[in-house]
Amino acid sequence: MKYYVSKDSAAVSVGAAETAAALDRVAPDATLVRTGSRGLYWLEPLVEVEQDGHRIGFGPLASSEVESVVTAIQAGTSSAHPRYVGDIDELLRSQGQRRLTFARCGVIDPTDWDDFVAHGGSAGLRMALEQDGQTIVDAVKTSGLRGRGGAGFPTGIKWQTVHDTPSTPKYVVCNADEGDSGTYADRMMMEGDPLTLLEGMTIAAVAVGATRGYIYLRSEYPDAERTLKRAIEVAHEVGMLGDDILGSGRAFDVELRMGAGAYICGEETSLLESLEGKRGVVRFKPPLPAVQGFLGQPTMINNVITLCSVPAIMAQGAEHYASFGINKSRGTLTVQLCGNVARPGLYEMPFGVTLDHVINSLGGGARSGRPVRAVQVGGPLGAYLPQAYLDTPLGYEEMAEKKSMIGHGGVVVFDDTVDMAQQARFAMEFCDLESCGKCTPCRVGSVRAQEVIDRIVADDDRAGNLDLLRELCDTMINGSLCAHGGMAPFPVLSALNHFSEDFGTREPAEVQ
């Protein structure tokens, strides 16, 4: 018998280690593989058992329930067990998931090279190694891949710039700072399939002619740190990194660097400053990092999921990737559904599904059973959307039209107990706390905005202060160097526009 239990830190945070230990006790002769997470977090701790080539799941399974599952499996009465979920791959399919990027996450032992290769790992890199840089860049362009770190910039175009900049050495930097609240796809990938990240970075290096890579990882992710360290060792042992990548004669190496708890270091130029050992203060652009980045050299900087999407694009073809999605949003979006929702988790979906479908059909609505009132998409700088906007398809331009954004794909659901004035204040508090300090509208404006919101809530010259708040937002939008100060007003303005009753300007809606 072969069992699988996740060692993903979120699964472990709700008892997966205890469940795995119980399994070891109850079924000592069985093989137990510790994997990453499937992203079906409402079912964690999830136990899977291999039967006739299928993986049958049970969850959420507390350690005290493990014995009953093992007994049921032995008696052939699995499907009658109250925690029986059925075939996990079938479940993912029935949700409409297309696991292109997350194909192996939750399936394999994260740092087992043979398992990785047996499930298609390294195929993309092997193909890339037979092509010249321009051909790889062209494939990335054809795939339509856009940066998953937030800005949605076409990845192929950025790769082209680094490719065309003659100066050497060149660097590949992976942005693993994942600071946006409500997002965890990077973490899942680094804990669950880190070799794919190294493969993606190596393909990027081959494409643009880089010889050295860095992963800048936030310090809040100690599990990812351990797994990545191990993955880098494994990649060296098997020759995917080092002086002779898979026998190609090319050299590329990756070093893991830890951040130090500054959100702004997710912004690419601040990240580069930090990597150079300085305060994480945002740089003026130009020069673009692609031309003059790390230590003044051409630097390809991409998000974890962007880089992890590349191996599948190379292996399965750029056209295949581009065949998913809508309009200018091609391929899949890794929706990270969380907040007050019944079935929170990672849903890798072709672009174009609506928020309503994700939140209500897949997510099962609010976990509290109350009505969904507000949804924040794209992290702390993302707008709060009301019910009426939930028919918006998830696509870069489609969301922008609603003054919202995809960002890194986080979708945070709030029920009708949310106080939107409090959420608006929090947005400014966070902006203040994490400002790099370079520009006044961001550094000082965010402090002023909190005071103004406090006065609005206290009904102290409400009309005057509401005007003042909008003015402050305007100044921040127009006078900030980066999106931290430039977009922090978006959650605030959306709260004012869609939920003005929470600012005392309208009679509050009856709470059912």
Add this chain to the structure above:
Amino acid sequence: MTNESIDAEAAVRQICAAYADRQGPLLPILHAIQKSAGHVSDAAIEVIADELNLSRAEVFGVVTFYHDFHRKPHATHVLKVCRAEACQAVGGREVWSAASTVEARGDVGVEAVYCLGNCACAPSVQLDGRTLGRMDAARVTALLVSGGTGVPT
């Protein structure tokens, strides 16, 4: 100079030397020093500046920029409590207010953090690097009262 401070200085110089061949070695050095000494003292800042050929003000500026680095000795255990949106949506504010007001918390320092990437199993806290999910006010209080030793289920 006391023997102790000479030892401390030697340790800092040793750490600096270990990272000498890195590009932009300051953050890795600060992490290593904090890991071994628990904090980055003013004396350590001076030694690092000397080793890396930077001004004291430059190193000081970096140490104070990042939330992770402490200039004074810190509690033995650190409990990070997530105050960000996904946790707020499911009771994170209550977890934070419980954690930040518990009196008997032994040698556990409580810190705010903004997302632990554990949003799908929120509310989240992290005790000495171990993330705990589906937290509530009662459990976080129990955790602190136990001095960070008893991980509640």
